[in-house]
Amino acid sequence: MLGGSIAGLLTARVLVDHFAEVLLIEPDALDGNAQVRPGVPQAHQVHTLLPAGRSQLDRWYDGFSEDLLAGGAQVATSVNSRVYYNGRLKVPVPGVEMLMSSRPYLESVLRRRALALPRVSVLRDRVVGLDIDGSAVRAVRLASGDSRDADLVVDASGRSTRVGHWLEDAGWPAPPLERMRVDINYSTALFGRPEPEPEVAFTLATWGVGRTPEGLAPAIVDAVEGDRWIVMLGGYGADKPGRTLDALREVCARLPAPFPAVTSGELLEPIAGYTQADSRRRDFLAVDRFPARLIVIADAAASFNPIYGQGMSSAALHVSCLSQYLCGNPDLNQPARHFYDLQRVVIDAAWQTSAIPDLALPHVEAPRPPGMKLAQAYGNMLVDGTVTDVHLARSFAEVTFMRAHPNTLLHPGVVARTLGLAAARTITGRVSG
Numbered sequence: 001m002l003g004g005s006i007a008g009l010l011t012a013r014v015l016v017d018h019f020a021e022v023l024l025i026e027p028d029a030l031d032g033n034a035q036v037r038p039g040v041p042q043a044h045q046v047h048t049l050l051p052a053g054r055s056q057l058d059r060w061y062d063g064f065s066e067d068l069l070a071g072g073a074q075v076a077t078s079v080n081s082r083v084y085y086n087g088r089l090k091v092p093v094p095g096v097e098m099l100m101s102s103r104p105y106l107e108s109v110l111r112r113r114a115l116a117l118p119r120v121s122v123l124r125d126r127v128v129g130l131d132i133d134g135s136a137v138r139a140v141r142l143a144s145g146d147s148r149d150a151d152l153v154v155d156a157s158g159r160s161t162r163v164g165h166w167l168e169d170a171g172w173p174a175p176p177l178e179r180m181r182v183d184i185n186y187s188t189a190l191f192g193r194p195e196p197e198p199e200v201a202f203t204l205a206t207w208g209v210g211r212t213p214e215g216l217a218p219a220i221v222d223a224v225e226g227d228r229w230i231v232m233l234g235g236y237g238a239d240k241p242g243r244t245l246d247a248l249r250e251v252c253a254r255l256p257a258p259f260p261a262v263t264s265g266e267l268l269e270p271i272a273g274y275t276q277a278d279s280r281r282r283d284f285l286a287v288d289r290f291p292a293r294l295i296v297i298a299d300a301a302a303s304f305n306p307i308y309g310q311g312m313s314s315a316a317l318h319v320s321c322l323s324q325y326l327c328g329n330p331d332l333n334q335p336a337r338h339f340y341d342l343q344r345v346v347i348d349a350a351w352q353t354s355a356i357p358d359l360a361l362p363h364v365e366a367p368r369p370p371g372m373k374l375a376q377a378y379g380n381m382l383v384d385g386t387v388t389d390v391h392l393a394r395s396f397a398e399v400t401f402m403r404a405h406p407n408t409l410l411h412p413g414v415v416a417r418t419l420g421l422a423a424a425r426t427i428t429g430r431v432s433g
């Protein structure tokens with residue numbers, strides 16, 4: 001397996017059920033609590049674990065949530081969370097919980113569990129090519145000059161995978177790569193948290209497309225382990241808010257509580273900036289020839305605008321697709337088309353929830369599919385409805401938390417409620433205007 005991060009550590013758990021030996025090949029040192037991960041440059045940015053990802057992590061590593069909580073991770077509930085949309089506080093959705101921790105800590109807990117599995121070992125090296133013999137991948141070539149034979153190769157090397165080049169170098173077509181430029185900028189900062197159990201532990205401030213007031217930014221503040229707050233400001237294109245402490249405090253002073261108070265506290269580490277240029281996905285079913293015994297998973301297959309928080313949960317869902325594929329006793333000498341069919345459902349749904357709404361961003365240059373304007377108008381009405389209506393808020397949350405397919409937002413009941421509330425808002429607006 002290539003990569004010992006979220007996807008690799010989860011895949012190891014699935015593979016031990018099917019193979020005698022699992023080898024994780026990873027360039028970074030994975031010993032102990034390793035928090036320094038050059039191979040994961042996004043690690044210091046805020047990372048939200050969506051409920052779908054949490055259930056998959058608990059599925060593959062029983063008691064994972066408890067382990068995370070035992071080390072100080074916090075729980076966001078409908079009582080201690082605040083979500084603002086266009087400056088208005090949204091109605092809470094009872095019964096929905098999210099675990100909040102830093103990404104390095106989450107990964108260290110996952111790593112501890114994965115490396116304790118029987119028959120799993122780690123090789124510190126970097127994969128630089130594939131040996132394809134006849135119709136199947138037989139070995140991976142390593143930067144050290146060595147190579148390793150494998151019955152199944154899983155590429156979990158993240159969004160900068162070279163798998164397309166490796167296939168071409170071996171005389172195979174590269175799966176087409178679709179890229180949609182979004183240029184999302186993050187600034188993330190850690191502050192001390194004097195209160196162990198703050199009244200408000202999670203706050204998200206978002207705006208509809210084109211509605212962010214001058215000088216503000218979409219923003220998150222989470223209580224995380226180690227009695228810390230993690231604060232993130234986001235922007236698009238040339239807008240890189242909060243890259244200095246003064247700039248961050250200036251923006252947060254205009255955001256709702258607890259942003260001003262949190263950011264007036266002690267900054268614990270330098271502010272970490274990060275820019276992700278695009279959302280991207282590879283289509284493994286579009287090539288007429290694809291070698292057997294090769295699985296490409298998680299960010300190496302598709303990675304999205306991180307503002308939607310889908311990455312780790314997508315990785316976990318791809319891993320469950322791999323389990324379903326392997327449990328069907330597939331012929332490994334044939335390309336893993338069934339796996340890619342299963343994975344495509346997850347990728348399409350995540351793309352529909354993130355890349356399609358991003359087409360509304362004025363700076364995004366990409367062809368707009370027919371019906372886009374209508375879909376966006378409906379999307380805006382729906383999200384406006386979620387501010388006050390708990391039923392719509394729940395349906396929307398199930399989709400954004402990756403527990404329901406985006407098409408559920410087109411069920412007749414949801415459409416009727418959305419249109420009814422939009423009509424009521426128009427009438428109220430006219431009467432009061």
Ligand SMILES: Cc1cc2nc3c(=O)[nH]c(=O)nc-3n(C[C@H](O)[C@H](O)[C@H](O)COP(=O)(O)OP(=O)(O)OC[C@H]3O[C@@H](n4cnc5c(N)ncnc54)[C@H](O)[C@@H]3O)c2cc1C
Pocket residue numbers: 002003004005006007008025026027028038039040042045046047048049050053125126127128156157158159161186274276297298299300303306307308309310311312313315
């Ligand atoms: C700014 C930002 C914020 C994000 N926020 C969230 C969030 O809130 N919630 C969420 O769920 N997701 C979030 N994500 C996405 C999340 O980081 C990724 O989806 C997730 O890490 C994917 O896991 P992965 O294992 O596929 O890849 P990665 O975590 O990127 O790991 C890839 C691994 O492969 C190794 N590797 C690389 N090349 C090779 C090679 N040639 N051979 C062997 N190993 C190799 C690397 O060293 C690394 O360990 C965010 C991403 C960004 C950029």
